[in-house]
Amino acid sequence: MHDFDASAALLEQVNQALNSSTPLRIQGGNSKAFLGRKVVGEVLDTRAHRGIVSYDPTELVITVRTGTPLAELQAVLDAAGQMLTCEPPHLGATATVGGMLATGLSGPRRPWAGAVRDMVLGTRLITGFGKQLRFGGEVMKNVAGYDLSRLLAGSFGCLGVITEVSLKVLPKPRQSLSLRLQLDAEHALAKLSEWGQQPLPISAASHDGQALHLRLEGGEGSVAAARERLGGEPLDPLYWQQLNEQELPFFRDPRPLWRLSLANNSPLLTLPGEQLIDWGGAQRWLKSSASAEAIRTAVAAVGGHASCYTAGHCDSPFQPLAAPLLHYHRQLKAQLDPQGIFNPGRMYAEV
Structure with a gap:
């Protein structure tokens, strides 16, 4: 395991992109790059930013940097007899925690145990204002900013660079x-x-x-x-x-x-x-x-x-949005990424 906090370097790359109006293609292990529309932009690679920030099995919460390999996170939980109940798919050996959160995909247990977004307690995010903000908390009792953290699940990197996430974990079934x-x-x-x-x-x-x-x-x-x-x-x-x-x-x-x-x-x-x-x-x-x-x-x-789920087969891989929903998506994008530099068009051509 290589623990390293690369958030300062990521923040600097975002600020340079903002100054030069350069779109960024955010990626980790690229195991889910086939999902969504093709993004043209300078690559922002999260994988140097990795490691478990804090984990106390008795608290049932783990905080981890998003460049951490998903397999590494699951091995740490497994050793403590715990798991991510949403059973996120890897879809490749290189899958990262950030990709798990950004795509929001859940496995077979989803209807009975909840989705990725239900596991999210708090996040750190580099926004389109060149600031690193913290949302939510690391304990279940803290619900401040909870919903923005959950909104990031399935946002495909369109709202900012997620650098850290606190996740609720549970014991494995007997x-x-x-x-x-x-x-x-x-x-x-x-x-x-x-x-x-x-x-x-x-x-x-x-x-x-x-x-x-x-x-x-x-x-x-x-x-x-x-x-x-x-x-x-x-x-x-x-x-x-x-x-x-x-x-x-x-x-x-x-x-x-x-x-x-x-x-x-x-x-x-x-x-x-x-x-x-x-x-x-x-x-x-x-x-x-x-x-x-x-x-x-x-x-x-x-x-x-x-x-x-087949790359390049369809111009709108995700179900096109009804007008009111598209309006909300645009508003949210404008609030967090006013210059539109993060994964532009990855989900929808209009956002």
Whole structure:
């Protein structure tokens, strides 16, 4: 581990960019560079700024610099029997904590344990005024500025350079068991809807087109009782990691990859291509050569939205914003980055 506070150098680079009106392309390990629109700008690399700032396992809070490799953060937590409950995907060996926060992506446990933004207690941010500001706190009781810190989750570097984050962590479950149930997708969605009303210790639910995969987590008694009730065959728990890291055979299909986000009880969508269900139905992966318009029309009909995960395939990889939402995005951008130098256009062409 190499702990190093490079915030002064990052701040200097931002101030130079502000003085010369040079756009900056903020990046860490670049493992998620395929997401969003292409950014043209001078590279601001966060990886020298790394290390754990503070961690007391009894407080269930860790503060870490954003250039820290995500694997390094998880190894420190793992050694203390703790974890990031949102199960963020790495999507490459070089993933950093900053990339985890900027993309806001969460893994299979998301519907039961919350998203990346729910783990964020406080942040430090270099703004478009050339200042390093601190938002929120390092303890759960401090809620001052809480919402701005949470807004940074999923902001794709468009609001500033996040230099540090304090995250809520939790103990790992005492027991974990994965099951495979032979059900078609339609019956699986109906069952998941029914089980959602009951106190079952489900922490992941996915349908790969062939069978329903479940993960049960909690105390030994509740996991054993749920196993007894649900039946099914044991499943290799590696499945969840392969799903999270997009390493299942499904993801090798050469067609563009779309992420569909919708209500978990939405019916099966009739779209050309193959679908894989995650998050108990709330996240669906689609491999399809259908047009962006056709996919978004079908998803909008059930109140959802669609993002394209294949770089360069679509000019608006993220669902285009309705006028009122775009107005808020522009206002927020103007407040934090008035010169528009941070990752311009990464999320939307207009911002």
